[in-house]
Amino acid sequence: MGLLNKFTALLFYGAIPLLIPAAYGYYLGEEIWRTMAQVILVMMLPSLPSILINFARNTYTLFTSILNLIFRREAPWNYATLIDLSKLKEQVSQLRLGEALALTSLAWIIIPLISAWPYLHAGYAPTDAFFESMSGWTSTGLSVIDAPETLPQSLILYRSITQWIGGLGIIVLMLAVFKGKEGRHLLRAEGKDSLDVGIEKTAKSYWGIYIFLTLVGIAVLLFFGMDIFNAINLSFSGISNGGFFPFSDYAFTDAQKVTLACLMFLGALSFVFHKKILSFKFRALFSEEFLFFLVIIGVSVSLIYWIGMDDPYNSFLNAVSAVASGGFAIGDLSIMHEFSKYVLILLMISGGMYGSTSGGIKIWRLLVAVKAVLLRIRSFFLPSGAVQVVKVEGSPVHTDLLMESIIYVFAYVFLLLFGAGVFIATGKGMVDSLFIVASSLGNVGLSTLQVSSMGEITKYCIIFFMYIGRIEIFPTLALVRFILKR
Helix, strand or coil: CCHHHHHHHHHHHHHHHHHHHHHHHHHHCCCHHHHHHHHHHHHHHHHHHHHHHHHHHHHHHHHHHHHHHHCCCCCCCCCCCCCCCCCCCCCCCCCCHHHHHHHHHHHHHHHHHHHCHHHHHCCCCHHHHHHHHHHHHCCCCCCCCCCHHHCCHHHHHHHHHHHHHHHHCHHHHHCCCCCHHHHHHHHHHCCCCCCCCCHHHHHHHHHHHHHHHHHHHHHHHHHCCCCHHHHHHHHHHHHCCCCCCCCCCCCCCHHHHHHHHHHHHHHCCCHHHHHHHHCCCHHHHHCHHHHHHHHHHHHHHHHHHHHHCCCHHHHHHHHHHHHCCCCCCCCCHHHCCHHHHHHHHHHHHHCCCCCCCCCCCCHHHHHHHHHHHHHHHHHCCCCCCCCCCCEECCEECCHHHHHHHHHHHHHHHHHHHHHHHHHHHCCCCHHHHHHHHHHHHCCCCCCCCCHHHCCHHHHHHHHHHHHHHHHCHHHHHHHHHHHHHC
8 A cells, every 4th residue: 555545544543533523413404514515525535445346355255255165175066176366465565654744744634724714614715614613623722713603613623633643643643554664653743652562552551541531521520510512612622732712701710720730740641641540550650751751840830839929729720731731721811920931831841651642842852852961961971982861761872863853953943943033023022932943843732922913924934833733743753855856
């Protein structure tokens, strides 16, 4: 199966969850369901020939199996010479790493383009429709829709589900189908390299955990007094660290704020970590990456509360939202203390644990980079020729992986500063520019500016950074190289 076949499979599986809002819209009698059905049809249509061929092959296999059973040589009624009917075997080619990365990059361009159609139908301009769709599929949460509650309910659910799918990734969903080396490449392309054996088993277990946490989120929000529709949407957006609110204003209780923060926190933990905890391997609670993550959150919340003088519950939710790439924000961030904005920028840059639904650089890369710097400082006091190795959890980090992490951190910061410069050139303030670029590049969704009032060029800049942040830098370069080679 070639690269094109892989891509059509991605479209097909990515369209399946969209049946939920389409069916809901049909049930409510909202005309928007027809537009969603068109999106689903467009995404599934390229796979129909393959489905029909596989159906024919399976029918042929069943037919020949029946013939072989009836006319087998040892059967007492068989007096004829058996014709050897061999099964058709599909020759599955292995995707190279560059092709897998290019496939990931291509998916996050084409799918948001197709999925923008319901927003166009709802009356939004092409740029705004594509912006909202890209923000959903990249699980960012920046929105050009100032009053989501005015949308048809099925479209609100549609927004949330695109974030829910994008949070864990269509590529991980497809790992249940892709096996072997190509599956590992696709897993790596999503930044979710697994230590588990079996790509198919890993993907299924990840989705199982994801669905379980989503249901828990819905149940807890219902328990704390939220209505079912908002509970479902907030749980979808919370566990995926998406950040789309289904409303423009809501009087959250303190318990609901804590619940949302916990949902985003759970989404920012790696799925390997979740698997260990659910398997009662509580030693994972003392892992270096997890403890480093807790320290960052604890220090940040304390600084925002004591220096920014913000409400403690708001401080907690906003800090977790920033570091987990959650996008949920309580209060007007534009009037926050400048130091609080500074802390949130740092949190948005760092991101959550490696192999989670969060964006940013990722805690693991930062941990490796910090250890490498400390090791370098230590080398000045050691004898010449002394060998030092960066270790995480007691295991040495390979030199190639160490260099890749450091290069990625450098490239990320470079893109952040470059993007901030673009916004400063358009007349935005330095803090606001850094804030919006850190938010879009980290797929966070927090903003001190009103996105809906921005110009088209500025919106496309944000779309670019949301895209880069979701698929990460190296897959984007792989896509460019793949296109140029063709």
